[in-house]
Amino acid sequence: MPCLFRLALSGKAIGYSGLGPRPVSVLAVAVFLIRYAVLLLSITAIGLALVPILVLIDLVAGGSGYGLCPSGIEHCDRPYTAGAEIMIVLVVALFAVVLTIRLLMRLARRLQNQTQP
DSSP states (O other), X not given: OOOHHHHHHHTOOTXXXXXXXXXXXXXXXXXXXXXXXXXXXXXXXXXXXXXXXXXXXXXXXXXXXXXXXXXXXXXXXXXXXXXXXXXXHHHHHHHHHHHHXXXXXXXXXXHHHHHOO
């Protein structure tokens, strides 16, 4: 009798008798979860790209820039390097998210190729 773990990794449905709907394989579920993670990371990447735009729009409208300059842009005590620091953090975070998306998509493609005969 083969090991259940080896059967699960092979993508074959365990305990399928041929009657009724076919159970979903473990690899198909893994591919679905990976694609769901990619969707969440894509939404995160869009959010990271929108942060500087939203802060600038809020500052121009007389707001605090979501806490960046609490008393408005006229009385902002932040040094001129604060914008560059925020931009570097956002670019590094966006790069990490895009890299993770790329790796997850490569893994999903590899798993999907294993499930197809």
